[in-house]
Amino acid sequence: MSRKRQKHDPAAVEEDEKQYGSIQELDEKYPERPKNHSKTLLFSELIQHLFNPLNENKKPAGGARGRGGRHRPSKISPHEQRRQIIERFIAHWRDQVGDDIYPAFRLIMPDKDRDRAVYGLKEYAIGKLLVKLMKIDKNSEDGFALLKFKLPGATSASRMAGDFAGRCFEVLTKRQMRSEPGDMTIAEVNELLDQLAAASGEKEILPILDEFYVSMNGEELMWLIRIILKQMKVGATERTFLDIWHPDAEALFNVSSSLRRVCWDLHDPTARIDGDKTSVTLMDCFQPQLAQFQVNTSNFQKLVDKLRPTEEDAEYWIEEKLDGERMQMHMVSEPSVPGGRKFVFWSRKGKDYTYLYGEGLEDDNSALTRHLEGAFVDGVHSIILDGEMITWDPELDKIMAFGTLKTAALAEQKNPVKTNGPRPLFKVFDILYLNGKDLTHYDLRTRRAALTKAVPGARRRLEVHEHEVATSPEAITPLLRKVVAESSEGLVLKNPRSMYRLNSRNDDWLKVKPDYMSEFGESLDCVVVGGYYGSGRRGGTISSFMCGLRAGENHRAAGAGREKCYSFFKVGGGFSVEHYAEIRHHTEGKWQDWHVSHPPTEYIELGGGSLQYEHPDVWIRPSESVVLEVKAASVSTSDQFAMGFTLRFPRFRRIRLDKAWDQALDVDEFAQLRKDLEAQQAEKKMNIEERRKRPAKRAKRDIVMAGTEGADAPTPLSTTTSVEKPNNKIFSGIEFCVLSDAAKPRQTKAQLENLIKAHGGKIGQRSNIPAVVLVADKKVVKVASIMKSSERNIVKPRWILDCIAQNERRGHLLPYEPVHLFHGSEEQKELAKMYTDPWGDSYNRDLDVGELKGVLDEMAVLKNEDPKAERELFLDQLEERGRSLGRYKAVLFRRCKVFLALGEGVYENSVEPLKTRNYVIFGGGKVGDDVMDEEVTHVVVFARGEEKEKETAKKMRGATCMRRELPRIVNWKWVGECFQEGTLLDEDGFKA
Incomplete structure (x- = not known):
C-alpha cells in the first residue's frame, strides 16, 4: 500500500468535478463537505486490499499452519478479523486520499447507493453483451457458459455453474486484454457506472462495457459485474462498514437512506452528531421499523x-x-x-x-x-x-x-x-x-x-x-x-x-x-413438468422442479391435449441426495432444453401465456415424468403460474412411483378440493358463531374456577348463571359498588354483580359511602373522578375472583395485595406490599401456573438474546420461491424444537444424543426439556434395538396425546440425515 501522499493535488479537484459536477454549486449546497487531498485509489487496490481479503476470510481455513501441516487456530474471531481488514482500508484511504470515502462506499455497498439510477441489467443481459463484446459464438462452450450460466457446462466452466460472476471470470481470463491489474481509479469507475446507469439500448451500453474491458483484467471485471448486479458477497454487512466508519453512521443512514450524507456529514470519527440529525427528516427517505x-x-x-x-x-x-x-x-x-x-x-x-x-x-x-x-x-x-x-x-x-x-x-x-x-x-x-x-x-x-x-x-x-x-x-x-x-x-x-x-x-x-399452523397444510400429488438448475453445491444439476395440474374434462372438451398440464408451483425443499438420484434414474435422457421462442405449448401452459412469466430451464413430457407428493402451507393467488394461483412454502414429501402420471391431480379435482376446504372452514366459522350465541350454563365448579387467569382460563359467567347458589357466603355483610367491566378475564358489570350476589354480597350504586367496596378494572369517567377527588381504595375484580377461589381451600377473605389494587392511598399500597414477597409471590393464596411464571420472570435471570436477528424474512422469501436452504445449515432447524426421548440404557452423554443435540443447535433449532411444551415440534427417540425403540415411541405418543398440537415422533437418524442432506426430510420415512 505504498503511495506518496500529496497535498492539494489539482488532479483531486479535477476528479471531483468529473464525479460531482460543478464544484462551486456543490460547495454552496454542501459547505461542510470533506475534500480529498489526492486522487482516489486504483480500483485494483480496492480489490486487493479489501474485497479479496474479506472474501478469503469467509473460507473456513482455520488459521495459520504449524509443523506437520496442522492448523494453528487463530485467537482472533473471523468477525474481528473482518473488522481489522476494513479498519486498515479506511485508515489507508484517509492517509492516501482524504476524508471523502463516498466514492469507495458506492462500490463497496452498491445496493445502498440511492444517487445512482438502476442499470436495468441482469445476468442474461450482461452475458449477451459480453458475447457480443468479445465476439464469441453463442453456441460455443464459452458462449453457452455465459448465456446459460445455471446449466452445467463442459470442462472447467461446469465448476462455476450457478455463479454468474465466477463463470464470467473463467471466460474473461481466457480473453482478457491485460493480465496485470488496470490503472482505472475508483472515481473513473464511478463515472463510467453513472454513464452505464443513464444509457439505454445496446448501442449506448456496449461502448461503456468495452472501455471497462480494455482497462481491466479478468479479476477486476468479475468484481465490476458483482457491483453492477449488486451481489457483493464479501462476508461483511453494511452495518459493519458504517459502524467502523463512524459510531453514528448507522443511525444517520436509518433516517436518511443516503450513503452520501453519511460519508460527508460524518467524515470526522471524533465528532458526534446531536439527536436532531438522527431524527426523521421531511423529504428524506428513512429505514422503517x-x-x-x-x-x-x-x-x-x-x-x-x-x-x-x-x-x-x-x-x-x-x-x-x-x-x-x-x-x-x-x-x-x-x-x-x-x-x-x-x-x-x-x-x-x-x-x-x-x-x-x-x-x-x-x-x-x-x-x-x-x-x-x-x-x-x-x-x-x-x-x-x-x-x-x-x-x-x-x-x-x-x-x-x-x-x-x-x-x-x-x-x-x-x-x-x-x-x-x-x-x-x-x-x-x-x-x-x-x-x-x-x-x-x-x-x-x-x-x-x-x-x-x-x-x-x-x-x-x-x-x-x-x-x-x-x-x-x-x-x-x-x-x-x-x-x-x-x-x-x-x-x-x-x-x-x-x-x-x-x-x-x-x-x-x-x-x-x-x-x-399445521391445520392449514395440504398434501397434493402433482406431475413434474419442468426443472431448474441450482447454484452452489447444486450448481449444474436440477435442484428444483416445476409441477403442474393435468387438464380436466372441461379443458379436454375445449381442445386441450391429453398430456396438457398447467404450471402450478415450484418446489426445491425436502429432497435428499437419494431423492434426486431416484428422480434422475426415472427421467434420465428425457429432459429437453426450454426454448423461449418455441415453448412446448402442446404439453405445458405457463403463466402469462406468450410472456412466459415463470419458465423452467428444462422440461419433460408428463407421460415420461414422475409424480411428487408435496405438502404446503396454503394456496395463494399468483399470475406467475398458469393456474392463477400457487402453493405457498411447498415442501417435497415423497416420490409416488405407485402412481402413473395420469393419476396425478387434475384441475377439476383440485377445484373440488378447494371447494371442500372452503366449506369446512365456513362450517367451522358457523359453529364458532353458534357457540358464541348460546347462553352459558355453568355449574358451581365453574364459578370457583372463574378466578383462574391465563390463556386456558374458563369463559367468564353469563348474566344468567346465578340460579344454582353456591354453598358459601364469603361476601356476607359486605356491600359492593361495581364501576366498570372486568378486563381479564372479560366479564361485564352485570356478570360481576351476579357473581358477588351469588356469594352473599350486596350490590349498591352509591360510591360515596366509605364502607362500600369499590370495584373497577377500567378508568371510566366515574372512576377517574373518584381517583382525582379522593383517596378511596378501588379494587380490581381479580380480588373478588381470588377470594372465591381461595375460599374453597382456606375459608376466609384475602387481604389486598398490589395486584388487587386499581387505585389506593399510599398507606394502603404500602400495606398491600406486606402480603407478598419482593417478587410478588403471595403469602396468603396459591398462585396458578401463569402467575407463578410471572413471578419467576421478575427475578433476576441472565438472558442471552440477539436483538439483531433479522434473517427470517429473507429466508422465508427464499423458501417461498422454491429455493432450498440446504447450503445454509445454520438455519436448517430454525423452525424446530426437539425433545430427546432416551430409551432404557441410553444416556444424555451417549454419542448419538450428544451429536443430535449439537446438530439441532448448530442448525438454528432448540432442544426442549419438556415433551408437553407446545413449542416442541419433534420428539427424537433413542433406544437400543427396534423393540425398545417402538416401546419408547409408544410412551411418547401416550404422553403427548393431550397436547393441542401433536409433535412428530421420529427415530434419531432423522436429525443426522437432514443435516447431511442440508434439508428437512419428510418425517414419514423415519417414524419410530
Whole structure:
C-alpha cells in the first residue's frame, strides 16, 4: 500500500468535478463537505486490499499452519478479523486520499447507493453483451457458459455453474486484454457506472462495457459485474462498514437512506452528531421499523407476553397484515406546486415511486395523489406517513394480490377517468412527522391519535388502517381464522406503549402468519413438468422442479391435449441426495432444453401465456415424468403460474412411483378440493358463531374456577348463571359498588354483580359511602373522578375472583395485595406490599401456573438474546420461491424444537444424543426439556434395538396425546440425515 501522499493535488479537484459536477454549486449546497487531498485509489487496490481479503476470510481455513501441516487456530474471531481488514482500508484511504470515502462506499455497498439510477441489467443481459463484446459464438462452450450460466457446462466452466460472476471470470481470463491489474481509479469507475446507469439500448451500453474491458483484467471485471448486479458477497454487512466508519453512521443512514450524507456529514470519527440529525427528516427517505417474525404460533400467550403488558395496561393491538408494498409518503405544503402540496413516495428498500404515485394534487401523471384532495385537515402543512400500498378492486370490493399493484398503478396513470378498475390504495398505519415535529419518540397510542385527527383520508385512495384492541390471547384465534378464510397475509400484533424504532425488527411489532399452523397444510400429488438448475453445491444439476395440474374434462372438451398440464408451483425443499438420484434414474435422457421462442405449448401452459412469466430451464413430457407428493402451507393467488394461483412454502414429501402420471391431480379435482376446504372452514366459522350465541350454563365448579387467569382460563359467567347458589357466603355483610367491566378475564358489570350476589354480597350504586367496596378494572369517567377527588381504595375484580377461589381451600377473605389494587392511598399500597414477597409471590393464596411464571420472570435471570436477528424474512422469501436452504445449515432447524426421548440404557452423554443435540443447535433449532411444551415440534427417540425403540415411541405418543398440537415422533437418524442432506426430510420415512 505504498503511495506518496500529496497535498492539494489539482488532479483531486479535477476528479471531483468529473464525479460531482460543478464544484462551486456543490460547495454552496454542501459547505461542510470533506475534500480529498489526492486522487482516489486504483480500483485494483480496492480489490486487493479489501474485497479479496474479506472474501478469503469467509473460507473456513482455520488459521495459520504449524509443523506437520496442522492448523494453528487463530485467537482472533473471523468477525474481528473482518473488522481489522476494513479498519486498515479506511485508515489507508484517509492517509492516501482524504476524508471523502463516498466514492469507495458506492462500490463497496452498491445496493445502498440511492444517487445512482438502476442499470436495468441482469445476468442474461450482461452475458449477451459480453458475447457480443468479445465476439464469441453463442453456441460455443464459452458462449453457452455465459448465456446459460445455471446449466452445467463442459470442462472447467461446469465448476462455476450457478455463479454468474465466477463463470464470467473463467471466460474473461481466457480473453482478457491485460493480465496485470488496470490503472482505472475508483472515481473513473464511478463515472463510467453513472454513464452505464443513464444509457439505454445496446448501442449506448456496449461502448461503456468495452472501455471497462480494455482497462481491466479478468479479476477486476468479475468484481465490476458483482457491483453492477449488486451481489457483493464479501462476508461483511453494511452495518459493519458504517459502524467502523463512524459510531453514528448507522443511525444517520436509518433516517436518511443516503450513503452520501453519511460519508460527508460524518467524515470526522471524533465528532458526534446531536439527536436532531438522527431524527426523521421531511423529504428524506428513512429505514422503517419492521415486524418481528414469529416461528411458533401455537402459544399466543407467549406472543402477547412479548408485548410487555402490565397489570395497569394489558392492552395490545391487532392489525391485519396487508399483502402490498411497504411505502412511506412525505407531504409538504408548497405554493409553487399546482394544488399547493408536494408529495414524495419511497418503498421499504428506498426506491423512489413518486413518478408512479404522483408529486402533486394536479399531477396529470399520478396514479394516486390527484385523488387526495381533502385527505388532510386544513391545518396540516407537513406530514410523513408509514403504510402499505395495496391494490383495491372497487367492483369486487376487495384487496387484490400484491403482484397486481404496479399494473393497476400504470393503468390508473394512463386512464384517470375510469372509476371501476383496480387502483392503488394507501393504507396508513403510522405517522412519524407532523407540522415540523418528529413523532417517533411518542408512543403508538399518541401517534395514532395524531394520525386520526390529521388524516380524514380519501375513501379507497388513502385510508387509516383499522386495528382491534385486545387484552387477552383469546382474541387472536378468531381473527386469524378470519384472515385464513379471506386468504389474507396474517396479523400484526403491536405494543401501543412502544416508540417507533427506525430500521429495527423487534418484539414491539409481531407478525403472526397462519402458514405455520399445521391445520392449514395440504398434501397434493402433482406431475413434474419442468426443472431448474441450482447454484452452489447444486450448481449444474436440477435442484428444483416445476409441477403442474393435468387438464380436466372441461379443458379436454375445449381442445386441450391429453398430456396438457398447467404450471402450478415450484418446489426445491425436502429432497435428499437419494431423492434426486431416484428422480434422475426415472427421467434420465428425457429432459429437453426450454426454448423461449418455441415453448412446448402442446404439453405445458405457463403463466402469462406468450410472456412466459415463470419458465423452467428444462422440461419433460408428463407421460415420461414422475409424480411428487408435496405438502404446503396454503394456496395463494399468483399470475406467475398458469393456474392463477400457487402453493405457498411447498415442501417435497415423497416420490409416488405407485402412481402413473395420469393419476396425478387434475384441475377439476383440485377445484373440488378447494371447494371442500372452503366449506369446512365456513362450517367451522358457523359453529364458532353458534357457540358464541348460546347462553352459558355453568355449574358451581365453574364459578370457583372463574378466578383462574391465563390463556386456558374458563369463559367468564353469563348474566344468567346465578340460579344454582353456591354453598358459601364469603361476601356476607359486605356491600359492593361495581364501576366498570372486568378486563381479564372479560366479564361485564352485570356478570360481576351476579357473581358477588351469588356469594352473599350486596350490590349498591352509591360510591360515596366509605364502607362500600369499590370495584373497577377500567378508568371510566366515574372512576377517574373518584381517583382525582379522593383517596378511596378501588379494587380490581381479580380480588373478588381470588377470594372465591381461595375460599374453597382456606375459608376466609384475602387481604389486598398490589395486584388487587386499581387505585389506593399510599398507606394502603404500602400495606398491600406486606402480603407478598419482593417478587410478588403471595403469602396468603396459591398462585396458578401463569402467575407463578410471572413471578419467576421478575427475578433476576441472565438472558442471552440477539436483538439483531433479522434473517427470517429473507429466508422465508427464499423458501417461498422454491429455493432450498440446504447450503445454509445454520438455519436448517430454525423452525424446530426437539425433545430427546432416551430409551432404557441410553444416556444424555451417549454419542448419538450428544451429536443430535449439537446438530439441532448448530442448525438454528432448540432442544426442549419438556415433551408437553407446545413449542416442541419433534420428539427424537433413542433406544437400543427396534423393540425398545417402538416401546419408547409408544410412551411418547401416550404422553403427548393431550397436547393441542401433536409433535412428530421420529427415530434419531432423522436429525443426522437432514443435516447431511442440508434439508428437512419428510418425517414419514423415519417414524419410530
